[in-house]
Amino acid sequence: MPNAVLDAARRLLSSFVKPGRILVAVSGGSDSMGLLFALHSAIAEEKGGFSLAACTVDHALRSGSAVEAEAVGRFCAELDIPHRVLRWEGDKPQTGIQAAARNKRYELLAVAANAFDADCIATGHTADDQCETIAMRGARHPVEGETGEGQGAAGMAATMLYARQIWVLRPFLGIRRAEIRTYLERRGIGWSDDPSNVNPQFERARLRADVDRSNCASSPVWSGAQRAASSARAAALIEERVKVHEALVAEIAASSAVKMDNPDWRRGLMSVAAVLGGRGHLPARATIKRLSDFLRSDRPGRMTAGRVVFDRRRSGLYLYREPRNLPVLGIGPGGRGLWDGRFSIASLGPALTVSAGVDGAALQQRLIDAGLPKGVARRASEVAPRIVSAEPESSGREAAVIECRIGLYDTFLPGFDRIMADAVAVLFGRERYPAPPVHDV
Known part of the structure; x- marks a missing residue:
């Protein structure tokens, strides 16, 4: 009988430009344990220069986390896979704890990847996680079909560059959690369940309880290919229409400024504005609509959004940081x-x-x-x-x-946005982002 879990691991290995070392992020949950074992099994078949290492990030947010990390270490020892536990030390924030934990997790995984001389990090994000992510982002940034300015409509990318340093691969985005658990049960492999996954205090847990996965397509509103194609078109328009001076002001010809009906141009222009405003996200959809209406009007004037002044003159459109709340x-x-x-x-x-x-x-x-x-x-x-x-x-x-700093991309860059990210980076005098170690997966 075909095994979707093992097949996904095989596809990942076959997608590499050249064999290398993969650091697997293993929490002890079913998804990451399944990923580790499937990759271990696929590499045993491959016999072609791949190797594994593993890292467990202990967030130290609840009792029992250290014990679970030790259990992962014993499992890795049985498979002869080198393993490290890295602990989130110090005080934890009182609000936004899950976002802070995510940032710390990737920071520590990057440390482990460097220590193990790994070529990439693999995580066990599943189709269930993808469904929840799309629902969460849709609630924050409602979109209309494929014209939503890229506000998460494509879900998580199969590849993601962290901090311009290390690529993160997500080979299980097309696999359901139930399939992974069946795969583990048939091999007598256990896992631990994190109680925070069902704690209604957290947004994802609330959505996990509400989302009916039987009606939730595992495919996002945009496919990764559609998002990548949009990013390529946006990149071409950025290169054609935008000049940036001293990383301080963007200049756009008057004839281009009015073309706000093109979603790729809107997204490209808003990405440039986000960098000028020092923001790590695009403006909300309602703000983009107001800006679009203002720019379509073809009348001189100024409008401020996202800490950026959109200065419309007969000679063109100029974007620069508003002179308020500038820090020391x-x-x-x-x-x-x-x-x-x-x-x-x-x-x-x-x-x-x-x-x-x-x-x-x-x-x-x-x-x-x-x-x-x-x-x-x-x-x-x-x-x-x-x-x-x-x-x-x-x-x-x-x-x-x-x-x-390119706040949109310098910490988390989805692989399907790399072409546009490169165009923005070059515009602001930065180097292009490193290529992933895999072909499209």
Whole structure:
């Protein structure tokens, strides 16, 4: 009888550009235990240069988590798979605990991947998880068919780049949890159940109780291929229509600004705006609609959304950070910090203070020389980072390395958005994102 679980593991191995080491994230639950054992079995068949390592992240949020991590370690030892437990130490936030736990989990998995010299991380996300994710994102960002600006309509991607460092692979997105549990039961392999999965305090658990999976298609509203195609079209439009100056202001020709009926152009433009505003997400759909109506009107004026001014003039459309709530950041000697969500700043030695309003005649002039209106150049220079060194003899700018942060993608980049992410990164003076270790899966 065909085995969907083992077949999924085989497909993953066959998708690699070249064999390598896979770090499997194993919590002890059925999904990750099934993934570990299926990959172990598929590699035994393959005999082609693949190897496994495993990591359990103990979030230390409940009693029993350490015992469960130890049980995973014993199972890995039986399979002769090297295993590490990494624990979330320190105080935990009082709110947003699941989002914080997710971020910490990937951070620690990346540490383990580096320690094991792994080429990628594999996680056991299933079709059930996909269904819940689409429901959660749909509740936060309602969409209309395929015109929802990409607000989660494609669900989780089969590949995801974390922190520009390591690719995360999700080979079980087409597999139901019940199939994985049957696979394990037939082999006499047990698992642990995390009680937080049914705790109504958490959004996903509430949805898990409410969603009728018999009526929930495992396929997302957009397929990954459709999302990737949209991203490629958006990338082409970004490259054709948008100029970015000094990572501070975007310039769009008046003839392009009005074309807001094109969903790919809307998504591309909103992605550029998110970077200028230091945001890690696109504006809400209602905000995008208001912006679209404003830009279609073809009348001069200004509108602010997502901390970005959309400055409409007869010469074109200009986007720049609004001059409000700009922070002051202290960076210790040799340290690093993120200023305003827009710029990563690293000290080359002295302590630094970062605030808004670079001493800017030279910057303003460069923007004017680039063809920007004087008013736009002035406003853009007012929201640039001003860096002051604690050592008076050294210039702040000379004492620092400044890099524009792409908040949409620098932490979590879905594989189907990589083409558009590359276009945005290049626009803001960043390198392209590394390619995944697999072909499309």
